[in-house]
Amino acid sequence: xxxxxxxxxxxxxxxxxxxxxxxxxxxxxxxxxxxxxxxxxxxxxxxxxxxxxxxxxxxxxxxxxxxxxxxxxxxxxxxxxxxxxxxxxxxxxxxxxxxxxxxxxxxxxxxxxxxxxxxxxxxxxxxxxxxxxxxxxxxxxxxxxxxxxxxxxxxxxxxxxxxxxxxxxxxxxxxxxxxxxxxxxxxxxxxxxxxxxxxxxxxxxxxxxxxxxxxxxxxxxxxxxxxxxxxxxxxx
DNA sequence: CGCCAGGGCCTCA
DNA sequence: TGAGGCCATGGC
Numbered sequence: 144x145x146x147x148x149x150x151x152x153x154x155x156x157x158x159x160x161x162x163x164x165x166x167x168x169x170x171x172x173x174x175x176x177x178x179x180x181x182x183x184x185x186x187x188x189x190x191x192x193x194x195x196x197x198x199x200x201x202x203x204x205x206x207x208x209x210x211x212x213x214x215x216x217x218x219x220x221x222x223x224x225x226x227x228x229x230x231x232x233x234x235x236x237x238x239x240x241x242x243x244x245x246x247x248x249x250x251x252x253x254x255x256x257x258x259x260x261x262x263x264x265x266x267x268x269x270x271x272x273x274x275x276x277x278x279x280x281x282x283x284x285x286x287x288x289x290x291x292x293x294x295x296x297x298x299x300x301x302x303x304x305x306x307x308x309x310x311x312x313x314x315x316x317x318x319x320x321x322x323x324x325x326x327x328x329x330x331x332x333x334x335x336x337x338x339x340x341x342x343x344x345x346x347x348x349x350x351x352x353x354x355x356x357x358x359x360x361x362x363x364x365x366x367x368x369x370x371x372x373x374x375x376x377x378x379x
Numbered sequence: 380c381g382c383c384a385g386g387g388c389c390t391c392a
Numbered sequence: 393t394g395a396g397g398c399c400a401t402g403g404c
Binding site for chain 3: 161199201203236237239240242245
């Protein structure tokens, strides 16, 4: 078992399944973390919206914006396209960058209008990724989050937490590129959407608990295999 | 009060 | 192609 697999097993044994991505159930307005065998079209749309709304933003602030969209029945491509941008921005204000994000929501809806989800689902991951990244407002991480969590296709999501945890652990450089680190996960793990889903969520959880900006190394249960704790020096 | 959160675009070398 | 500035709220 390689290091990438080892860390996954330690995290899953410690935290258990995370049930990402949180989605809203029928007749409710608050997205929940729970086991789901399949997603409705509306829930897929909600995940795509959420992936944009949570850019560089805490999930708590994102959640409030999603609740507002739910209350106004706006998890809907056509309705987002119809609504006034300023009004939309006001509804998602809690998620920050609300003017930019209001435009981004309209951008992805414009795209989805031309490219229905059932057509996108047939594309190869690389083609789907190119199309998503081509949308203004969607970069690599947001695209990969959408592919993994909305489309349930195996691509590993890299974020600031992932770079922090794995560079400190000594498995990559501190300034590793997105593509480079993603390739490390792809080549060291079986290509499995459920695994990628759970692993990324577990990394986020562990970085919130221990591998913070100011890390709690003494209490961290990964310290035995983490190079950061041995020298308290960031690996370069 | 400052810092940070489940980034991405634009600009300018 | 990569570094820096900008976008912005709410929790701690």
